Amino acid sequence: MDTAHSPTHSLNPEEHFIRAEPYYEPIGDEIAIFEAAYQNKLPVLLKGPTGCGKTRFMEYMAWRLKRPLITVSCHDDLTASDLVGRYLVKGGETVWVDGPLTRAVRVGGICYLDEIVEARKDTMVVIHPLADDRRALPMEKLGQLLEATDDFCLAISYNPGYQSVLKDLKQSTRQRFVALEFDYPAPELERRIVANEAKVDNAMADKLVKFAHMTRNLKGSGLDEGASTRLLVHAGKLIASSVDPVVACQSAVAQAVTDDPDMLAAIQELSASLF
Amino acid sequence: MASLTQAEIEALLDAWLEVEFTFHNVSPVAQSLCELDRGGQDFVLDWIKRIATTHITLAFNFAKRAPDLIQRFDKRVIEAWAVHLCDTYDRAGMYAALDIASSVGNFMQQRHDHAAGALFEDSAPVLGNFVHGLSGRRLKLEEGEAAWTDGEKIVLPAIVAAFESRIDNFKLTKAMTAFLWAQTRFGSLRVDIASVCAEYPDPARALTQFHGLETLRLTARLARELPGLHRDMTRLGADLGDRLDQSWSKLAQQLDEHAEIEDSLALLGRAYALPDFVPYSYQGTLNPEAVAAARAARLEKEKARLRVKLAEMMEEQQRRKPESAPGANEQPRFEAKSDETDGRLDLELTLNDLPIAPPDDVKQLMTSVFLDFGEIPPEYLVPAGDGEYDPSLYQDQPADPDAVWQGAYHEEGALLYPEWDMGRQHYRKNWCVMREKEVKPVHDDFPRQTLDKHAGLIKQLRKSFEAMRDENRLLKRQVQGDEVDIDALVEALADSRDGSEMSDRLFMHMHRAERNIAVAFMVDMSGSTKGWINEAEREALLLLCEALERLGDRYAIYGFSGITRKRCELFRVKTFDEPYTDEVKARISGIAPQEYTRMGFAIRHLSKLLNDVEARTKVLITLSDGRPDDYFDAYRGPYGIEDTRMALLEARRSGIHPFCITIDKDARDYLPHMYGAARYVILDDVAQLPAKVADVYRKLTH
Numbered sequence: 001m002d003t004a005h006s007p008t009h010s011l012n013p014e015e016h017f018i019r020a021e022p023y024y025e026p027i028g029d030e031i032a033i034f035e036a037a038y039q040n041k042l043p044v045l046l047k048g049p050t051g052c053g054k055t056r057f058m059e060y061m062a063w064r065l066k067r068p069l070i071t072v073s074c075h076d077d078l079t080a081s082d083l084v085g086r087y088l089v090k091g092g093e094t095v096w097v098d099g100p101l102t103r104a105v106r107v108g109g110i111c112y113l114d115e116i117v118e119a120r121k122d123t124m125v126v127i128h129p130l131a132d133d134r135r136a137l138p139m140e141k142l143g144q145l146l147e148a149t150d151d152f153c154l155a156i157s158y159n160p161g162y163q164s165v166l167k168d169l170k171q172s173t174r175q176r177f178v179a180l181e182f183d184y185p186a187p188e189l190e191r192r193i194v195a196n197e198a199k200v201d202n203a204m205a206d207k208l209v210k211f212a213h214m215t216r217n218l219k220g221s222g223l224d225e226g227a228s229t230r231l232l233v234h235a236g237k238l239i240a241s242s243v244d245p246v247v248a249c250q251s252a253v254a255q256a257v258t259d260d261p262d263m264l265a266a267i268q269e270l271s272a273s274l275f
Numbered sequence: 276m277a278s279l280t281q282a283e284i285e286a287l288l289d290a291w292l293e294v295e296f297t298f299h300n301v302s303p304v305a306q307s308l309c310e311l312d313r314g315g316q317d318f319v320l321d322w323i324k325r326i327a328t329t330h331i332t333l334a335f336n337f338a339k340r341a342p343d344l345i346q347r348f349d350k351r352v353i354e355a356w357a358v359h360l361c362d363t364y365d366r367a368g369m370y371a372a373l374d375i376a377s378s379v380g381n382f383m384q385q386r387h388d389h390a391a392g393a394l395f396e397d398s399a400p401v402l403g404n405f406v407h408g409l410s411g412r413r414l415k416l417e418e419g420e421a422a423w424t425d426g427e428k429i430v431l432p433a434i435v436a437a438f439e440s441r442i443d444n445f446k447l448t449k450a451m452t453a454f455l456w457a458q459t460r461f462g463s464l465r466v467d468i469a470s471v472c473a474e475y476p477d478p479a480r481a482l483t484q485f486h487g488l489e490t491l492r493l494t495a496r497l498a499r500e501l502p503g504l505h506r507d508m509t510r511l512g513a514d515l516g517d518r519l520d521q522s523w524s525k526l527a528q529q530l531d532e533h534a535e536i537e538d539s540l541a542l543l544g545r546a547y548a549l550p551d552f553v554p555y556s557y558q559g560t561l562n563p564e565a566v567a568a569a570r571a572a573r574l575e576k577e578k579a580r581l582r583v584k585l586a587e588m589m590e591e592q593q594r595r596k597p598e599s600a601p602g603a604n605e606q607p608r609f610e611a612k613s614d615e616t617d618g619r620l621d622l623e624l625t626l627n628d629l630p631i632a633p634p635d636d637v638k639q640l641m642t643s644v645f646l647d648f649g650e651i652p653p654e655y656l657v658p659a660g661d662g663e664y665d666p667s668l669y670q671d672q673p674a675d676p677d678a679v680w681q682g683a684y685h686e687e688g689a690l691l692y693p694e695w696d697m698g699r700q701h702y703r704k705n706w707c708v709m710r711e712k713e714v715k716p717v718h719d720d721f722p723r724q725t726l727d728k729h730a731g732l733i734k735q736l737r738k739s740f741e742a743m744r745d746e747n748r749l750l751k752r753q754v755q756g757d758e759v760d761i762d763a764l765v766e767a768l769a770d771s772r773d774g775s776e777m778s779d780r781l782f783m784h785m786h787r788a789e790r791n792i793a794v795a796f797m798v799d800m801s802g803s804t805k806g807w808i809n810e811a812e813r814e815a816l817l818l819l820c821e822a823l824e825r826l827g828d829r830y831a832i833y834g835f836s837g838i839t840r841k842r843c844e845l846f847r848v849k850t851f852d853e854p855y856t857d858e859v860k861a862r863i864s865g866i867a868p869q870e871y872t873r874m875g876f877a878i879r880h881l882s883k884l885l886n887d888v889e890a891r892t893k894v895l896i897t898l899s900d901g902r903p904d905d906y907f908d909a910y911r912g913p914y915g916i917e918d919t920r921m922a923l924l925e926a927r928r929s930g931i932h933p934f935c936i937t938i939d940k941d942a943r944d945y946l947p948h949m950y951g952a953a954r955y956v957i958l959d960d961v962a963q964l965p966a967k968v969a970d971v972y973r974k975l976t977h
Contacts, residue, residue, distance in 0.1 A: 079785075081757040087759045213410070218408050266403075270409070273453065273503045274502070
């Protein structure tokens with residue numbers, strides 16, 4: 001097959017530098033803390049509900065620190081070899097292939113393990129030696145110990161909102177990190193973010209933020225999580241493309257946060273009351 | 276199908292309404308019924324028969340009105356009305372139910388034929404969430420006769436049928452809900468309405484005018500806060516003839532979107548001189564006594580709670596940052612600021628000018644206090660001293676289940692469960708008053724004796740249970756995996772040299788399997804288990820625990836018994852989170868026969884507990900010695916069987932696997948029906964029980 005014309009580019013995570021400044025509104029002193037942690041070679045843990053800007057913050061910091069960003073979205077079948085690397089078979093021979101974590105350690109990038117609790121328990125142990133003052137990655141299958149360069153940085157994210165015993169972070173893991181807590185931005189700030197990202201006017205952004213607060217009031221009485229800033233931006237974008245606000249809130253927000261028909265109807269009533 | 280004749284209908288009514296004894300005059304009913312088509316006749320007759328199983332007089336009263344109603348309303352509405360009659364009878368007795376039967380006109384202020392009403396039971400799940408989404412105190416929804424609120428709950432009528440279409444009727448219900456919410460949220464209930472009105476010669480009239488002023492003020496406020504809703508309110512109101520009398524327009528102008536409750540109070544004198552305010556369709560009624568009672572009960576409690584919470588937060592703060600804590604001579608100073616811009620209600624808490632983020636429960640408390648005063652009074656922000664408050668003031672005491680029986684009967688601290696009434700073909704709401712109780716542990720020799728007696732069996736059980744533990748397995752020859760499968764690779768290379776196709780299954784993958792099972796055991800503790808059966812049950816539970824510990828499944832054990840619906844009891848032997856300790860063993864020893872076998876509530880409660888546990892497979896195993904039964908109660912016989920069956924069906928529907936083990940030898944006639952949704956096994960010999968229970972469990976979850 002001739003792939004010369006297809007616009008796909010090969011995955012070269014160590015070259016993934018972020019060139020343009022990502023839009024990021026700081027909610028506190030998280031930028032200063034991250035920088036200080038980076039300078040002192042401390043790993044960082046980002047805590048907070050989904051869609052409140054953790055990943056965007058990482059992109060912003062990668063841009064600011066001018067390091068490549070390697071993001072791994074963890075899932076429940078993610079094993080240690082997926083991170084470190086494995087032997088593959090090529091033309092009758094076995095060839096070692098580095099995993100994303102190993103690549104980041106080698107080139108001194110920022111490795112961001114998103115939603116780390118989703119990964120298998122044994123996966124987490126692999127990052128332990130990297131996350132303390134040893135800063136080394138043992139590669140059992142190669143019989144090597146890979147030491148991280150000074151530029152390397154490990155960051156993980158975690159959503160404490162799950163409140164499931166099965167998906168909690170072990171003390172031995174969490175006590176290795178500098179923790180940064182993220183939450184939904186304050187109303188003013190959130191309005192600015194929505195207006196800026198979705199290109200809607202301030203009045204509409206205000207209403208969207210108010211709507212988000214209504215859904216966040218429902219957390220715990222039927223909803224696991226209220227509408228995130230990301231969902232508001234989605235709704236805002238639909239509205240900017242002249243979708244009716246109530247319909248936009250239903251498709252971009254309500255359907256995204258729940259499947260329960262009563263809850264969907266209730267959220268629909270809330271947005272219909274507001275717009 | 277041809278319509279029934281008057282004589283045929285009379286014969287049916289004679290039988291159902293026991294005319295021989297009750298002397299109800301059923302001829303007029305039969306006469307009006309015979310004018311309906313067969314569908315209408317069947318519908319009404321069916322409901323007469325169903326209500327008659329609850330109470331004959333109630334059924335007769337329904338029968339007198341139904342033929343007229345069916346001409347005017349949707350069948351759904353009449354059905355809801357019939358259920359509402361029965362519910363009221365269950366809850367408040369005959370007089371209250373007859374009252375509703377005779378006031379049928381009020382509740383159905385109908386304007387359209389065959390109106391499709393909005394039923395409370397349909398609207399409540401949606402509007403309950405709706406009202407939680409709006410800011411402020413969490414209000415509960417309840418069904419009642421009229422629309423009103425006491426600041427903690429919103430009462431809505433059972434049926435709203437002012438419009439022809441169901442959507443409009445629902446919208447009206449929503450408008451009522453939002454309006455009643457606004458009374459709590461925007462301060463209407465902050466004042467002592469009764470004493471304000473008492474200053475006027477005619478307090479009732481003053482109340483009407485006050486309600487009118489508040490209706491205007493809150494409507495204006497809602498126009499700003501919830502413009503979409505306000506559009507609906509205006510449209511529905513216009514259709515229903517909400518008109519503002521000319522004389523009121525001046526006052527209405529002053530009550531704009533920024534007006535507060537003080538403005539309404541200031542205008543009350545002028546309003547009193549005006550003609551009576553004609554109520555708006557969505558305003559409901561004001562109930563100053565209920566508001567004052569709820570508020571009085573709330574204030575002290577919340578003050579205590581808030582102050583205790585603040586003390587806890589202060590302690591926490593000091594633990595975390597000892598250096599920033601106020602010195603011994605500096606008083607800790609909490610302050611709260613409210614921000615109500617854009618209709619949000621943000622309360623900011625500071626400790627010695629440093630902002631602190633209160634946890635959710637404290638936020639809720641502060642919100643609630645704010646709604647009562649329009650601010651957080653300074654005395655509420657003084658952290659409580661040590662032992663300043665009796666914990667009973669600020670904690671929801673789990674009421675001692677036995678204490679409630681001393682003195683006047685009340686249902687405090689109990690959970691209410693519905694029960695299926697086969698005659699009515701409908702649930703009896705909040706019918707069973709259920710309490711969880713502790714089994715009194717008995718520290719005796721029973722566990723040790725049992726373990727000795729069944730030592731051989733235990734060994735065997737442990738072995739077979741251990742075999743069920745899902746071990747990690749290395750899966751070979753996989754398409755993907757962590758390591759290269761050298762055997763497969765060598766074979767594949769040989770194949771390719773041979774010229775045959777090379778397999779792509781060259782990897783090994785470690786399969787890590789986890790058992791993810793939660794099981795609840797529901798043990799019969801009725802009086803009839805006395806003796807052999809009780810002993811066998813206890814032995815069976817002990818053996819099971821021994822075996823389950825090997826398996827690592829989460830399990831809970833509860834005993835059930837009760838006497839009448841007012842006293843349904845579940846005895847905790849072991850909860851899901853509790854480890855298997857000597858205490859649990861002692862409680863198993865302590866399982867003793869109690870009263871009767873009412874099963875429905877126990878199945879429903881344990882289903883609820885199971886559904887709260889996070890597990891892939893959920894199993895409910897009931898151990899009983901016979902058919903459902905209760906003291907001088909309809910529960911004996913088919914009623915109990917049908918309710919148990921329904922409870923099992925509900926469990927099944929919610930994703931639980933019910934399984935029943937029975938020792939009743941005569942059970943074969945009703946069990947297949949009752950356990951329709953569950954699988955079951957009948958044991959002929961009690962002595963088999965210990966071995967069998969573990970065996971059943973093994974087969975069930977393997």
